[in-house]
Amino acid sequence: MLSFQKLLRADQINKGDLVKLFNRADIYKDKLSKSEKITDLDGKILASLFFEPSTRTRLSFETAMHRLGGKVITVEDGSSSSTKKGETLEDTGRVIDQYADIIVMRHPKPYSVEEFSKYVTNPVINAGDGDNEHPTQSLVDSYTIYSEKGSLENLKVGFLGDLKYGRTVHSLVNILSKYNASFKFISSEYLALPDKLKTVAKNNSNSFQEYQTVNAEILEDLDVLYVTRVQRERFDNQDDYIKNKDVCYLDKKYISAKNNSIILHPLPRVDEMDKFIDELPNAKYFEQVGYSVPIRMSLLYSLVNL
Numbered sequence: 214m215l216s217f218q219k220l221l222r223a224d225q226i227n228k229g230d231l232v233k234l235f236n237r238a239d240i241y242k243d244k245l246s247k248s249e250k251i252t253d254l255d256g257k258i259l260a261s262l263f264f265e266p267s268t269r270t271r272l273s274f275e276t277a278m279h280r281l282g283g284k285v286i287t288v289e290d291g292s293s294s295s296t297k298k299g300e301t302l303e304d305t306g307r308v309i310d311q312y313a314d315i316i317v318m319r320h321p322k323p324y325s326v327e328e329f330s331k332y333v334t335n336p337v338i339n340a341g342d343g344d345n346e347h348p349t350q351s352l353v354d355s356y357t358i359y360s361e362k363g364s365l366e367n368l369k370v371g372f373l374g375d376l377k378y379g380r381t382v383h384s385l386v387n388i389l390s391k392y393n394a395s396f397k398f399i400s401s402e403y404l405a406l407p408d409k410l411k412t413v414a415k416n417n418s419n420s421f422q423e424y425q426t427v428n429a430e431i432l433e434d435l436d437v438l439y440v441t442r443v444q445r446e447r448f449d450n451q452d453d454y455i456k457n458k459d460v461c462y463l464d465k466k467y468i469s470a471k472n473n474s475i476i477l478h479p480l481p482r483v484d485e486m487d488k489f490i491d492e493l494p495n496a497k498y499f500e501q502v503g504y505s506v507p508i509r510m511s512l513l514y515s516l517v518n519l
């Protein structure tokens with residue numbers, strides 16, 4: 214039993230929820246590796262509503278539902294649904310609630326999934342609302358860290374790139390702040406972490422330092438380095454994007470031989486990091502993708518069976 218029925222923000226997920234979600238994800242991961250047939254959501258339907266581009270989140274949710282023996286209904290993209298004709302999110306919510314047992318939704322407007330969820334009785338999952346939050350990516354990220362590092366407690370975590378618009382960063386800071394983390398926030402001044410998230414870190418007595426440049430020394434003692442894409446589509450002014458996009462480029466030479474941190478990235482990546490980093494044993498971003506299906510299976514199962 215989880216402490217929430219609708220997953221809209223990462224701060225809803227408490228430590229007990231994570232234990233339950235990780236334990237079930239471990240079971241699914243094991244079954245998937247043995248190609249065991251799973252029928253836990255046989256007869257159930259997921260509605261997948263993406264009003265913004267997505268590859269990983271959408272396909273991994275849909276894969277997760279299929280692997281659980283459930284079915285998926287979807288609109289091809291936001292532009293082929295009735296919202297294009299002017300239907301409100303409120304009415305869309307009331308309608309889809311009657312078709313599906315659970316709804317996953319992505320939307321470009323911050324807080325819109327929360328607004329939509331008010332008109333839905335079934336579970337709703339926020340798969341990204343503008344530059345606000347992406348709580349299920351933070352489940353993927355924290356499950357990856359837990360699996361690769363053995364624990365989420367007392368970690369030194371560096372966040373690099375677009376900390377202002379990067380919703381996956383916002384959600385992961387919320388989660389890791391519950392585990393006595395030491396953070397390094399590394400970005401251009403323009404792309405710094407919003408104050409409200411620094412407050413989350415402070416209020417939970419985590420320590421943090423901010424840097425406006427990146428070098429080997431800053432990264433040396435981390436347990437986790439979380440790299441993000443500069444979110445071009447969120448800038449009001451493309452000149453600001455050009456000015457900021459390369460300020461914290463991650464060069465392979467910054468990852469020294471004694472650097473033991475795992476390197477994560479929610480993907481897609483563009484040109485914020487050196488492709489040769491892929492060759493390092495620390496690079497775990499493709500493994501991270503592998504963790505996304507069992508943890509999303511675990512979430513879908515747990516919400517449908519609350």
Ligand code: NCD
Nearest residue numbers: 269270347381442479480481
């Ligand atoms: C991220 C997103 O959509 O916020 N991608 C993802 O869900 N894995 C990160 C990004 O777009 O940069």
